[in-house]
Amino acid sequence: MQSQNTLITGGAGFIGSNFVRHWQQKSATLIVLDALTYAGNRATLSDLEGQKGFHFVEGDICEAQLVAHLLATHAIDTIVHFAAESHVDRSISGPAAFIQTNVVGTFTLLEAFRHHWEAQGKPEHFRFLHVSTDEVFGSLGSEDPAFSETTPYAPNSPYSASKAGSDHLVRAYFHTYGLPTLITNCSNNYGPYQFPEKLIPLMCVNILLGKPLPVYGDGQNIRDWLHVKDHCRAIERVLLQARPGETYNIGGNNQVKNIEIVEQLCDLMDSDAAELPVTPARQLITFVRDRPGHDRRYAMDISKIQQDLGWQPQYDFATGLKQTVAWYLANRRWWQPLLSSEYQGYYEALYGDRG
Known part of the structure; x- marks a missing residue:
């Protein structure tokens, strides 16, 4: 299977924009549909606009007529669906947007793609790949086996519940x-172009600004970290090789405690950044009251995708983290405009009373 015409939803976001760059030369026509909410940044793709076959459309996946128009006009045969509200803390303070985008939006896309697929005679090469998260499986204890594709769903936040629903x-x-769908559930991603509300870019930016580094609870929560470029390679492998109806876990085989990541980032910044406001940066670490329902540990069993499709992660965490820090140091012009008054207000509301 080789896509000729791809619709990528949420393509101006973190993982989506990285996949757009990865996939662009593999698809004759590539349409990016993004509502450009706070985490979507059209400037991330500015160098691609004007290139042959690339089209950016600002719009909402919940707009059924718009989605149907794009599918028909551009003869779309493949949807890669990244568009989602994705930050757990925001889902706690405002869950409605998560239900609307993640559940209703996914339903709208599925319905439009189903009618489009049926109108074309149900071609076998069509694909709808839904990008999801390990958070749908809930939380693991320290000795529990990693999540597999058959682990029962047990979401613990409005965000993870909305992704489970989708x-x-x-x-x-x-x-x-019989719609030819695929599902991938990934672990925590890191790398370039990530909005600075997430752990790694938040810590990088705060160190550069000399601001406190808020760490929830005791900092012992464990995540499996996946470099976004490894994730893009995995999605490509699933698109090109997997049978419709399959689900694959994608992880980085890097289980790290949150506090250890923050400490590593501090040390990298001390070493690689010039004239930091506060050194050593570890002085900025500030433990704050934990978030409600904070999952303790995630870990992904990736043996299925390794065995079925021959994919495995290439980035070791130390190398990937150092490269990510270097990217944020070199790209202030990308992240500084994101620190808007809305972002500052959200940040203060989230962390200001957690001391």
């Missing part, structure tokens, strides 16, 4: 209608 819809459209 996963179930995608699965249902395969089993009910």
Whole structure:
């Protein structure tokens, strides 16, 4: 299977924009549909605009007529669906947007793609790949085995519950209608172009600004870290080789405690950044009251994608983290405009009373 015409939702976001760059030369026509909410940044793709076959459309995946128009006009045969509200803290303070985008938006895309696929005679090469998260599986204890594709869903936040709901819809459209869908569940991503509310870019930016580094609880929460470029390679492998209806876990085989990541970032910044406001940067580490329902540990069993599709992560965490820090140091012009008054207000509301 080789896509000729791809619609990528959420392509101005972190993982989406990295995949757009990865996939652009592999698709004759590539349409990016993004609502450009706070975490979407059209400037991330500015160097691609004007290139043959690339089109950017500002719009909402919940707009059924717009989605149907794009599918028909550009003869779309593949959707790669990244668009989502994705920050757990925001889902706690405002869950409605997560239900609308992640559940209703996914349903809208599925319905539009189903009608488009049926109108074309149900071509076998069509694909709908839904990018999801390990958070749908809930939380692991320190000795529990890693999440597999058969782990029961047990979401603990409005965000993870909304992603679980969208996963179930995608699965249902395969089993009910035969729609050629695929689901990938990834672990925590890191790398270039990540919005600075997430752990790694937040710490990088705060160190450069001399601001406190807020660490939830005791900092012992464990995540499996996946470099975004490894993730893009995995998505490509699933698109090109997986059978419709399959689900694959994608992880980086890097289980690290949050506090250890923050300490590593401090040390990298001390070493690689010039004239930091506060040194050593570890002085900025500030433990704050934990978030409600904070999952303790995530870990991904990636043996299925390794065995079925021959994919495995290439980045070791130390190298990937150093490269990520170097990217944020070299790209102030990308992240500084994101620190808007809205962002500052959100940051203060989230961390200001957690001391």
